[in-house]
Amino acid sequence: MKSVGTVKTEYFTFAQSPNELKLESGQSLGPITLAYETYGALNQEKSNAILVLHALSGDAHAAGFHEGAEDPGWWDDLIGPGKALDTLKYFVICPNIIGGCRGSTGPSSVNPKTGKPYGLSFPLITISDMVKAQKHLIDHLGIKKLLSVIGGSMGGMQALQWVASYPKHVQSAIPIATALKHSPQQIAFDEVGRQAVMADPAWNNGNYYDATKPERGLAVARMIGHITYMSDKSMEEKFSRKLKAKNFSFEFTTDFEVEGYLRYRGDNFVKRFDANSYLYITKAMDYFDLSADKLIPKERNSDLRFLVLAFKSDWLYPAYQSQEIARQLKVRGVDATYCEINSTYGHDAFLLEVEEETHLIKHFLDKTFRGYTIAR
Amino acid sequence: MKSVGTVKTEYFTFAQSPNELKLESGQSLGPITLAYETYGALNQEKSNAILVLHALSGDAHAAGFHEGAEDPGWWDDLIGPGKALDTLKYFVICPNIIGGCRGSTGPSSVNPKTGKPYGLSFPLITISDMVKAQKHLIDHLGIKKLLSVIGGSMGGMQALQWVASYPKHVQSAIPIATALKHSPQQIAFDEVGRQAVMADPAWNNGNYYDATKPERGLAVARMIGHITYMSDKSMEEKFSRKLKAKNFSFEFTTDFEVEGYLRYRGDNFVKRFDANSYLYITKAMDYFDLSADKLIPKERNSDLRFLVLAFKSDWLYPAYQSQEIARQLKVRGVDATYCEINSTYGHDAFLLEVEEETHLIKHFLDKTFRGYTIAR
Numbered sequence: 001m002k003s004v005g006t007v008k009t010e011y012f013t014f015a016q017s018p019n020e021l022k023l024e025s026g027q028s029l030g031p032i033t034l035a036y037e038t039y040g041a042l043n044q045e046k047s048n049a050i051l052v053l054h055a056l057s058g059d060a061h062a063a064g065f066h067e068g069a070e071d072p073g074w075w076d077d078l079i080g081p082g083k084a085l086d087t088l089k090y091f092v093i094c095p096n097i098i099g100g101c102r103g104s105t106g107p108s109s110v111n112p113k114t115g116k117p118y119g120l121s122f123p124l125i126t127i128s129d130m131v132k133a134q135k136h137l138i139d140h141l142g143i144k145k146l147l148s149v150i151g152g153s154m155g156g157m158q159a160l161q162w163v164a165s166y167p168k169h170v171q172s173a174i175p176i177a178t179a180l181k182h183s184p185q186q187i188a189f190d191e192v193g194r195q196a197v198m199a200d201p202a203w204n205n206g207n208y209y210d211a212t213k214p215e216r217g218l219a220v221a222r223m224i225g226h227i228t229y230m231s232d233k234s235m236e237e238k239f240s241r242k243l244k245a246k247n248f249s250f251e252f253t254t255d256f257e258v259e260g261y262l263r264y265r266g267d268n269f270v271k272r273f274d275a276n277s278y279l280y281i282t283k284a285m286d287y288f289d290l291s292a293d294k295l296i297p298k299e300r301n302s303d304l305r306f307l308v309l310a311f312k313s314d315w316l317y318p319a320y321q322s323q324e325i326a327r328q329l330k331v332r333g334v335d336a337t338y339c340e341i342n343s344t345y346g347h348d349a350f351l352l353e354v355e356e357e358t359h360l361i362k363h364f365l366d367k368t369f370r371g372y373t374i375a376r
Numbered sequence: 377m378k379s380v381g382t383v384k385t386e387y388f389t390f391a392q393s394p395n396e397l398k399l400e401s402g403q404s405l406g407p408i409t410l411a412y413e414t415y416g417a418l419n420q421e422k423s424n425a426i427l428v429l430h431a432l433s434g435d436a437h438a439a440g441f442h443e444g445a446e447d448p449g450w451w452d453d454l455i456g457p458g459k460a461l462d463t464l465k466y467f468v469i470c471p472n473i474i475g476g477c478r479g480s481t482g483p484s485s486v487n488p489k490t491g492k493p494y495g496l497s498f499p500l501i502t503i504s505d506m507v508k509a510q511k512h513l514i515d516h517l518g519i520k521k522l523l524s525v526i527g528g529s530m531g532g533m534q535a536l537q538w539v540a541s542y543p544k545h546v547q548s549a550i551p552i553a554t555a556l557k558h559s560p561q562q563i564a565f566d567e568v569g570r571q572a573v574m575a576d577p578a579w580n581n582g583n584y585y586d587a588t589k590p591e592r593g594l595a596v597a598r599m600i601g602h603i604t605y606m607s608d609k610s611m612e613e614k615f616s617r618k619l620k621a622k623n624f625s626f627e628f629t630t631d632f633e634v635e636g637y638l639r640y641r642g643d644n645f646v647k648r649f650d651a652n653s654y655l656y657i658t659k660a661m662d663y664f665d666l667s668a669d670k671l672i673p674k675e676r677n678s679d680l681r682f683l684v685l686a687f688k689s690d691w692l693y694p695a696y697q698s699q700e701i702a703r704q705l706k707v708r709g710v711d712a713t714y715c716e717i718n719s720t721y722g723h724d725a726f727l728l729e730v731e732e733e734t735h736l737i738k739h740f741l742d743k744t745f746r747g748y749t750i751a752r
Contacts, residue, residue: 007397023513124626184602184611184634194628195642196572199592216575223568224600232694235560241665248663250401250500252570252655256662258560259567266571279628286632286696287624296416301395318608351738 002081003072004039007064009103011035020312020352021133027123031112034137035060035103036095040087042141048369049143050314051134053151053158056225056348057273058282059102060093063087068325077354084358090147090365097158098133099125099281101274108209109272111263120206125280127154127288128364131161138169147369150174151360152350153317154281157288160325162306164295172368174361177314177350179321183287186316188230190282193221197275206276218275219266226265231313231346295325296332302369305366306336309357311349336365378457379448380415383440385479386453387411390512397509403499410513412471415455416463418517419438424745425519426461427510429527429534431726432601432657433649435478438461438470453730457615464746466523469496469599473534474509475501475657479649484585484650498584499618501656503530504662507537523745526550526737528726528729529693530657533664536701539680540671540690548681550737553690553726555697556704557665562692565604566658572653582652594651595642606721607689621736671701671706679747682712683740685733687725713740 013033015021020030036209042049052062053073063079065072073094078084085092085351096104099122107122107273138146156178163173182190200217208214230238239258254260272366287352296304306329310322319340326338341356343349350357389409390398398408413436418425428438428451439455441448449470454460459467472480475498483498514522525546532554539549558566568672573579576593584590588713605616621718630636650678672680687699693714702714717732719725726733 001555011532025624029628037528038424120628130682182615183608183633184615184617185606187617187632188603188611189636190632191632191638192603195599196575196596197640198628199572199596200575203578207532220568220572220596222562223571227564227568230561231693232559232561235564239560241557241563250403252496252574252659256560256563256567258564261563261565263571283628315608 003076004080004087005062006067007037007039007073008066009035009037009060012137012140012286013101014140016029021129023129024126025124025125026330029098029105029123029125032098032105032133033103033109034095034098034133036064036328037061037073039063039092040090042091042143043305046143047145047147048089049091049093049138049141049146049366050161051138051146051149052079052085052092053149053155054097055151055153055155056285059100059268060094060096060104063092075351078357078361085365086148086362087233089160089369093137093141095101095134095137097130097281098345099130099277099284101277106274107206107276107280117209118153119209122276125284127157127161128165130284131158131165134158135166135169137266145168148172148365150176152176153178153347154285158292160295161288167296167304170304172307174307174309174364175322175325176309176321176357177311177317177347178325179317180291180295180325182286183321187286188225189316190286194225194279194282196220196224197278203275208275213270215270216272218270218278221278222269223262223266226262228316229347231315231344232273233313233344234346234348237344251322271325276322291324293328295328296334304334305364305368306334307360308336308338309350309360310338310340311343311345311347311353312340313344314347314349316347379439379452380413380456380463383413383415383437384442384450385411385413386435387479388516390516396729397496397505399499399505400502403498405481405501406480408469408509409479409485410474410509412469412513413437413439413449415439415468418467418519419518420491422519423521423523424465425467425514425517425522426467426524426526427514427522427538428455429531430463430470430473431527431529431531432661433645435476436470439468440483454733460737461526461741462738463664466654466741469513469517471510472639473506473514473657475506475660477653482650483582483652483656493585495652497583498652498656500659502660503533503537504541505533506660507541510534511542513547520545522546524548524550524741526552528552529554529723530661533661536666536671537664538668543672545678546680548615548683548740550683550685550740551698551701552685552733553687553693553698553723554701555693555707556667556671556701557660559697563662565600565692566619566662568715569600570658572596572600573654579605579651584651587748589646590651591646594646594649597654598645599638599642602638605691605723607691607720609689609720610722610724613720665701669704671704672710680710681744682710683736684712684714684725685736686714686716687721687723687729688716688720689720690723690725692723699746723736
């Protein structure tokens with residue numbers, strides 16, 4: 001498969017004083033910078049734009065390669081010439097969320113009013129706030145209506161929120177491995193991750209930017225996360241009870257390969273992620289709730305189309321949650337297709353089940369684009 | 377239901393120098409004290425003894441009330457006059473495991489050689505070491521053969537280990553919600569718990585007995601545990617998305633009831649449990665492996681009977697692991713009954729599904745006891 005090649009992250013700044021972004025909490029935030037990348041070209045009619053939304057630890061770099069980098073963006077398998085999000089046909093935009101730490105304004109950004117990083121003085125943001133900021137970017141790019149909004153996990157929440165917040169500005173949505181709201185189990189996993197970060201004395205109530213970072217706490221949070229992203233079966237297939245050495249150490253070192261994997265993933269994560277962002281983003285997910293008919297407003301765009309994807313072995317965002325999305329759409333008479341992909345990868349499947357996803361998404365987008373073009 | 381009434385923990389000390397207990401690691405441990413309780417009376421033939429084995433955070437106090445205490449022992453619902461383990465008929469013994477912190481010798485015990493708590497100089501112990509120590513207690517009580525060994529979770533591992541280590545000294549076994557070995561997912565959850573403890577600077581490589589204890593780290597470990605003990609459904613039934621206050625706080629406080637529950641459970645646990653014991657015990661569970669025909673030795677006791685219990689919603693010790701126990705027994709021609717109890721409580725079900733368990737266990741023990749008595 002071909003790649004979009006070398007790409008560069010771009011930045012868009014808005015919500016300058018006194019036009020700060022009004023947040024769901026009642027607080028304001030500004031100025032706001034959004035880091036984003038685009039792939040492919042916007043057509044004359046500006047009718048081929050697809051917004052890709054990332055998950056908890058994702059960023060704007062979804063496809064192609066940064067200058068000199070070995071690894072491509074996080075969804076490179078699905079974005080590029082001839083791929084599911086075909087950059088020969090579509091203009092793909094991927095923004096980093098506000099509250100994050102990968103170029104967009106978040107708790108680790110410098111507050112222009114104080115000249116210091118926000119830390120916990122950064123206001124709590126919600127999924128709807130993230131989407132509100134993205135709407136500014138879409139306006140800035142001159143796009144009236146997005147052909148599609150797509151994302152997995154928290155990216156799926158943003159896709160759903162786009163429909164709820166801006167139904168007239170979205171032609172279709174592809175929420176993958178996501179939910180209308182977090183269950184208490186999902187909240188519980190997030191809360192334990194937050195507690196792990198906040199239990200680290202280096203966290204220091206969020207003031208650590210000029211000191212030691214709460215790396216141990218954040219690593220523990222990430223390790224918990226990784227267990228929930230895989231399935232019992234995929235862990236069995238990948239690690240079984242394989243040992244790192246020939247025998248048990250009879251010490252508190254890494255005996256099992258799965259332990260080494262978790263430690264490696266935890267240690268790696270802290271190098272690229274801000275602990276406060278972890279708190280803000282998980283809280284935004286926990287607050288998210290589009291159940292009880294909040295997804296589709298009554299004056300909805302009647303030609304809105306949905307492709308709802310779930311994965312059989314995903315126990316973090318179980319298929320019943322995607323079925324509930326589909327059910328709510330059907331009740332409102334919305335054109336929605338629900339597919340449950342047979343995968344053993346667990347929640348990670350949305351990043352790994354490339355072939356199956358490509359098939360479904362490509363077909364869905366083609367049909368949406370054809371319909372959209374004819375309708376115009 | 378009647379209670380066994382007021383009970384007292386007893387203590388048995390053995391493995392005095394130079395007769396230390398030889399451990400699986402090759403190291404030795406001694407002297408060893410086992411805290412234990414007994415309920416009911418041993419009959420003349422010493423044929424009515426049942427050994428109850430506890431799980432990770434359990435202790436010797438399985439039934440009745442300590443002087444002045446409001447809460448009964450951890451399995452009081454199943455142990456007492458007329459209950460599943462009927463103390464009018466049976467003599468019930470419950471020892472605290474070695475490595476623990478509830479009266480038996482563990483890392484928080486004083487090492488007589490140094491006059492200081494062992495800390496990490498305590499040798500790593502295995503489930504088979506725990507059982508080896510229990511065998512000394514059973515010998516001390518003059519019991520040649522146990523009518524049954526019973527336990528849930530890690531208690532079930534010990535029950536299985538009794539069969540593997542001392543097949544001629546066990547008449548029957550009731551392993552509940554347990555496994556022949558931990559899967560990589562189970563190891564992963566344990567490892568993250570250990571990492572949470574060890575990430576706490578107060579842990580100080582296990583030397584904290586005369587200083588601040590690693591309470592925050594241990595609380596995080598316990599919170600992770602609690603999520604795995606419940607099911608998605610039981611959390612939904614118990615908490616749903618109920619809030620503590622009327623609205624979201626838009627702060628990092630406890631918004632959801634499930635968060636409050638986890639914090640409460642975590643904070644409560646650290647008051648009664650030693651962080652080092654948490655490390656030692658989880659490691660013992662991870663090392664445990666009676667798969668590949670290690671459960672039933674070839675020269676097995678031919679009249680050994682098994683009742684294997686699992687719970688449908690238990691995703692920490694999924695039913696397939698209990699089915700694997702039953703399968704291994706059937707292959708060896710052992711008299712084994714497997715029952716999967718329809719419960720929504722998750723792993724906690726072994727403590728909560730009293731009625732169903734009582735019915736199955738009572739009947740099984742009656743039959744075992746009758747057969748045993750006739751055979752003699």
